[in-house]
Amino acid sequence: MHIFDSVQKTKRKFTPLKEANATLYVCGPTVYDDAHLGHAKSALVFDLLTRVLEANGYTVTYARNITDIDDKIIKKAIEQKKNIKEITDFYTDAFHTEMQAIGVKRPTLEPKATQSLEAMYALIQQLLDKGHAYKTANGDVYFDTASDAKYLSLSHRIQNEEDKQERIESSSFKRNSADFALWKSVKDDSVTFDSPFGAGRPGWHLECSAMIEKHLAYKNREFAIDIHGGGADLLFPHHENEAAQTRCATNHALANYWMHNGFVNIDGEKMSKSLGNSFFLKDALKEHDGEVLRFYLLSTHYRSDFNFNTEDLMHSKKRLDRLYRLKKRLFGLAKNEEDTAFTKSLLKSLNDDMNVSTALALIDEMISNANETLDTAGKHKQLKRDTMANLTYIETLLGFGLKNPYEYFQFGVDSATKEQIDTLIAKRNEAKKAKDFALSDSIRNEILAFNVNLMDTPQGTFWEKI
């Protein structure tokens, strides 16, 4: 398979550091608020990546951190008069629930910053020992960017001299404006940790490097891990700094491949608090099936920016509906081996830097072909079993079509309404039997008022929520 490396800016063949294994680290959420659609997108992209890697036979070790030390968390705790752990536990649980709703599997490891402090101390000490970090008069420890010849090689930035001078004056403790905190000394009575460098809190960038060393890193290879992922905004400064820390403190570079997913905008606007609740995943999940959100958010290439809007989402849903209608036609049937021309070409397109668009086009084509054959040769057993195999393959590789197809089409309809609809359908069928089409049509209009579609089939009359 090939993936686009956002540091080398080219598609590269994926060659693992250790045969048949793949190690992946993705920057996870800071748990101080509800997950928004951007968190969902990032989690979905790398969930898909692990599925594709696994489909290629790799054993994937996937770590996604939980940042549970952060100024914003502390601020929230003070505002809500709760302790830090209440806040972080609450939002961590919510994150897990919502990710599950959109079909994101749990990573192999979910290290928390609070459980990785020793690894952070070790990293700081190594950087101090090697002369890549320095302590300041007020007790902070900074990374010395001037000591790292490869600094900015990740993001391909050029140090801006004017900017450099300007900021040095405003921060008397740093040697260089680009230097970033490894340890921030905190003297007040808020949340602090007693480190060998005094009481304080770790710098944000440090956490990821430390967790990778502790949980994932190969010890004697050129790179600590195979793939490092995250949102496009993290390339600089976060990933640049992570890479610098690891490179300077250890004997290996951080990652062989870097992957960055594009941003999610809402109705053409950058997500912001001013958009109200419209960008929280939990709110989107009240309106739409999680799998529809998954399908929609994954429907365009992961590196492109994504413009979320309800109209496109509904169009996308119609595409997923086709998959579920085919599943309805085959519901409960046995399947053959999942090794067809279709499954091969599906994996092939995803192996090309996760080309989901091509994959979806293949799925559409498979659905049309299957429907056509089913229409003309309904007893084609072999085709049915192959189609079932194809659907199962789509479920595991892409996470689409996992639900009961009848329940899928009833999203958001309460049981009382369902009963009313069923009663009306029974009445309508009686009218139809009596050839009283005026009556049956008027009953249909009553049913349509529930915002559902009706469809008469040889197996009976079914309804779908629109």
Next chain:
RNA sequence: GGUGCCAUCGCCAAGUGGUAAGGCCGCAGCCUGCAAAGCUGCUAUCCCCAGUUCAAAUCUGGGUGGCACCUCCA
């Protein structure tokens, strides 16, 4: 100001040197009591200009128009 990305049918969106995938919408037809669903058919020469090439949406240069990062951020 620095760095980088993008511009393909009404909308969403692949393709990145060999003569434009797919979905939604629309139109016509088959099926249906009528619908819905399903199926079939139809619907773009790729922002503009110049160049390279036997051949360009795809490469080069110039324009125009969007956007992102450079501060916490998925």
